[in-house]
Amino acid sequence: MAKKILLIEDDPDIAGLIMHYLKAEHFDVDHVSDGNAGLAAVRRLRPDLVLLDLMLPGLDGLAVNRMIKQDPKLSGIPVVIVTAKGEETDRVVGLEMGADDYVVKPFHPKELVARVKAVLRRRESLTAPTDRLSIGPVSIDAARHEALFEGVPVALTAKEFDLLFALMRQAGRVMDRNALLDAVWGGDYEGTDRTVDVHVRRLRKKMGQTAPWLETVKQIGYRFREEG
Missing domain, CATH: 3.40.50.2300 (Response regulator)
Known part of the structure; x- marks a missing residue:
C-alpha cells in the first residue's frame, strides 16, 4: 500500500x-x-x-x-x-x-x-521487530505509538517517543549523544547534540515520577535503567 x-x-x-x-x-x-x-x-x-x-x-x-x-x-x-x-x-x-x-x-x-x-x-x-517494551514503570508500544508511565498514557512527540524507544531498546547501556542523534535524527542531521539534551529534558518532564529511570551519565550521554 x-x-x-x-x-x-x-x-x-x-x-x-x-x-x-x-x-x-x-x-x-x-x-x-x-x-x-x-x-x-x-x-x-x-x-x-x-x-x-x-x-x-x-x-x-x-x-x-x-x-x-x-x-x-x-x-x-x-x-x-x-x-x-x-x-x-x-x-x-x-x-x-x-x-x-x-x-x-x-x-x-x-x-x-x-x-x-x-x-x-x-x-x-523503530517499530520492528521489537515493537513493545516494558521496563519498570514505563511501557511503550511502537506500533500504536503509545507510551504509558505507571499505567497512565502520555502524549509524546514523534522525536520524544523515538528517543525513549531507542534508550529502552538499549536498557542498561550508556548511549552517547552522537549515537542518539544517529538513531533518532539520522546520520545526515546537521544540528548539534544540544537537541538531544532538550528532548531528554522535555521527556523527563512528561515522565514525572518515572523520570529517575532515565539517567544522565556525565560527559557521555544517557542510559535507561534496567530492572532489578
Whole structure:
C-alpha cells in the first residue's frame, strides 16, 4: 500500500514539482496551500508523513507543527520542514519542536524524496521487530505509538517517543549523544547534540515520577535503567 504524504506548500510551482517527484516514487500525495487547511487535512487524512513549509498564509508552519505535536492523536506523524528560511535558529526551533527533518530551498527534488524515504525508514525501523517494551514503570508500544508511565498514557512527540524507544531498546547501556542523534535524527542531521539534551529534558518532564529511570551519565550521554 502506498504511503500517504501531505504537502502543505503555498507556492504552486514548487508544490507541483514536489508532487511530480513523489508520485514518480509511488507515493500517494495530497496538497493544500495554507496552514489552516493543512492542519485540517492532517486531522482528516492522518498521513504517513507531512511536508510542511514554514512561510504559509494563515497559520504559519511552526504553529502547524506545534499543534500536530501537541495533539496525542497526531503527534506520531513525522514532519519534514521545507522552507527558504535556512538560518540555524529556524532549523533548531523546528527540529526541537519535534520536526523530523529540515530541507532548505532551493533543493533538488531527488534530495527531498531521499529525505522523505529516510524518515519513513527510520520510523519503520523503530517499530520492528521489537515493537513493545516494558521496563519498570514505563511501557511503550511502537506500533500504536503509545507510551504509558505507571499505567497512565502520555502524549509524546514523534522525536520524544523515538528517543525513549531507542534508550529502552538499549536498557542498561550508556548511549552517547552522537549515537542518539544517529538513531533518532539520522546520520545526515546537521544540528548539534544540544537537541538531544532538550528532548531528554522535555521527556523527563512528561515522565514525572518515572523520570529517575532515565539517567544522565556525565560527559557521555544517557542510559535507561534496567530492572532489578
